[in-house]
Amino acid sequence: MSQEISALQKARYAYQVKLPKDLAHGANVSLVEGKATESAADHDAVKKLFPHTYGLPTVTFKGKDEGKGKALTVGVLLSGGQAPGGHNVIAGLFDGLKSINPASKLFGFLGGPSGLIDGKYVELTAATIDAYRNTGGFDMICSGRTKLEKAEDFEKSRANCEKLGVQAVVIIGGDDSNTNACLLAEYYKAKNVAIQVVGCPKTIDGDLKNDQIEASFGFDTACRVYSELIGNISRDANSARKYWHFVRLMGRSASHITLECALQTHPNVTLIGEEILAKKQTIAEIVATICDSITKRSAAGLNFGVVLVPEGLIEFIPEIKTLIAELNDVLAEHKATFEDFKSTDHKIDFMIGKLCANSAKTYSTLPRSIQTQLIFDRDPHGNVQVSLIETEKLLIELVNLRLRELKAESGYKGKFTSQNHFLGYEGRCAAPSNFDANYCYSLGYGAAALIGAGKTGYMSSIKGLSKPGAEWVAGGVPITMMMNIERRHGSDKPVIQKALVNLDGGPFQELARNRAEWAVATDYVYPGPIQYFGPTEVCDQVTKTLELESK
Ligand code: FBP
Numbered sequence: 015m016s017q018e019i020s021a022l023q024k025a026r027y028a029y030q031v032k033l034p035k036d037l038a039h040g041a042n043v044s045l046v047e048g049k050a051t052e053s054a055a056d057h058d059a060v061k062k063l064f065p066h067t068y069g070l071p072t073v074t075f076k077g078k079d080e081g082k083g084k085a086l087t088v089g090v091l092l093s094g095g096q097a098p099g100g101h102n103v104i105a106g107l108f109d110g111l112k113s114i115n116p117a118s119k120l121f122g123f124l125g126g127p128s129g130l131i132d133g134k135y136v137e138l139t140a141a142t143i144d145a146y147r148n149t150g151g152f153d154m155i156c157s158g159r160t161k162l163e164k165a166e167d168f169e170k171s172r173a174n175c176e177k178l179g180v181q182a183v184v185i186i187g188g189d190d191s192n193t194n195a196c197l198l199a200e201y202y203k204a205k206n207v208a209i210q211v212v213g214c215p216k217t218i219d220g221d222l223k224n225d226q227i228e229a230s231f232g233f234d235t236a237c238r239v240y241s242e243l244i245g246n247i248s249r250d251a252n253s254a255r256k257y258w259h260f261v262r263l264m265g266r267s268a269s270h271i272t273l274e275c276a277l278q279t280h281p282n283v284t285l286i287g288e289e290i291l292a293k294k295q296t297i298a299e300i301v302a303t304i305c306d307s308i309t310k311r312s313a314a315g316l317n318f319g320v321v322l323v324p325e326g327l328i329e330f331i332p333e334i335k336t337l338i339a340e341l342n343d344v345l346a347e348h349k350a351t352f353e354d355f356k357s358t359d360h361k362i363d364f365m366i367g368k369l370c371a372n373s374a375k376t377y378s379t380l381p382r383s384i385q386t387q388l389i390f391d392r393d394p395h396g397n398v399q400v401s402l403i404e405t406e407k408l409l410i411e412l413v414n415l416r417l418r419e420l421k422a423e424s425g426y427k428g429k430f431t432s433q434n435h436f437l438g439y440e441g442r443c444a445a446p447s448n449f450d451a452n453y454c455y456s457l458g459y460g461a462a463a464l465i466g467a468g469k470t471g472y473m474s475s476i477k478g479l480s481k482p483g484a485e486w487v488a489g490g491v492p493i494t495m496m497m498n499i500e501r502r503h504g505s506d507k508p509v510i511q512k513a514l515v516n517l518d519g520g521p522f523q524e525l526a527r528n529r530a531e532w533a534v535a536t537d538y539v540y541p542g543p544i545q546y547f548g549p550t551e552v553c554d555q556v557t558k559t560l561e562l563e564s565k
Pocket of ligand 1: 093094095188189216217218219265266325399400401438442
């Protein structure tokens with residue numbers, strides 16, 4: 015780490031994180047077990063795949079510290095994309111383990127799951143932990159996207175853990191990484207290997223949530239950073255009055271980030287992928303929605319505006335969804351031939367020749383840049399790398415074409431000049447908001463309590479997140495409880511069910527109630543930067559999503 019630290023970072027070291035009251039006196043607490051659980055769906059199939067970790071009860075902690083426990087040796091790793099607060103999960107885990115027994119040790123596996131498989135690690139000392147408290151980023155031990163799912167990798171991980179005396183591994187990751195954490199827990203349990211596995215819910219995307227997990231960490235901070243920037247862009251638009259800004263936001267398939275930012279900033283148009291899928295809207299219909307706002311505002315002399323686009327939008331447009339599925343099949347079936355083509359033009363022509371007539375037509379009409387982006391490599395989990403597809407530019411191009419037609423058809427006389435933005439990486443490593451700092455620390459501390467209690471195949475959970483920290487309820491959720499069976503790469507796989515935007519839920523309904531007005535009026539809200547010190551109503555707000563979902 016750099017020798018020079020910012021004034022804010024220095025001040026943040028001193029921030030006193032808040033723990034739920036049941037963990038406030040240490041992590042060596044007793045557990046209260048709930049009822050036996052079932053998976054989210056496909057009970058029999060999930061049970062068959064996880065005979066040793068299926069059906070476990072949910073647990074909560076009972077506030078009384080049981081005093082000193084056994085010294086524990088634990089390993090931790092960060093998996094997938096960065097999310098604000100990861101360092102605090104590790105700090106909470108470290109402090110929790112030390113509260114159980116000061117002789118406990120924590121190893122950090124470097125660079126994500128590959129650090130566990132390849133035995134790359136560092137022992138985390140108090141000095142290292144202190145240097146990273148309340149900071150953003152994952153640079154303490156770094157992250158990676160290696161998949162941990164093969165027996166061979168589980169065996170290598172076991173050998174590395176045994177060498178270090180590691181008796182539990184904490185995997186901090188999203189839905190795919192926690193699914194793999196559960197596979198690892200099941201494998202070790204089945205083989206009578208005494209290594210516990212505990213997960214923590216990470217992702218800025220907000221799509222790892224359900225009845226048990228109210229939010230994934232990092233969503234709060236990332237949305238605040240994006241909302242600050244959108245607010246600034248909106249104010250610029252309202253000052254210069256000459257640009258329409260198209261802002262694409264990260265979030266993979268789910269539109270939670272876009273929805274939260276819309277509720278914080280009131281843009282003129284907000285596209286929600288899940289709604290587009292539900293209504294089976296075509297690209298032409300999406301373009302018509304944007305043009306409707308542009309022409310109405312133009313009639314009022316307002317030739318400027320803001321449009322929010324979720325990065326996963328492209329996957330939800332029915333004709334593109336079918337196209338992506340076909341592209342995936344062709345890429346899988348003809349991998350070698352495809353990789354042999356030297357030029358992108360050849361690759362695209364080859365694709366067009368292999369697609370069905372409808373998809374070939376859709377693909378041919380897309381701009382070259384998008385055609386190329388759609389055949390980029392998939393990530394290790396088989397997902398299209400939507401962060402590399404510039405949907406906002408595609409929309410600008412199509413809106414321009416349609417407005418030209420409207421000039422001829424309906425006498426639209428406005429002026430349309432655009433700017434495009436992509437907000438993603440800007441928010442993933444921001445210093446965690448007070449909410450994320452407290453939430454992450456509590457998740458890590460809770461993970462230590464679960465390990466101390468001998469649990470495996472669990473995810474650390476904190477409930478009641480819309481209430482003040484002291485009222486939060488800490489505990490653990492069996493990971494199998496969140497699973498169902500999905501088709502991935504041509505075979506049925508157990509996975510944690512991804513949470514997409516619920517169109518009947520409070521957050522989307524709030525947008526639906528207001529968007530007709532926001533489309534025409536200039537009703538922007540400027541949230542400003544995250545505040546770390548100051549009045550609680552400014553510094554300790556929860557997201558609109560959490561607020562509306564908890565009503
Ligand atoms: P995960 O939390 O699921 O790993 O994803 C977070 C994310 O930021 C997505 O929003 C985005 O699509 C993706 O990572 C980008 O991946 P990469 O960091 O590999 O470019």
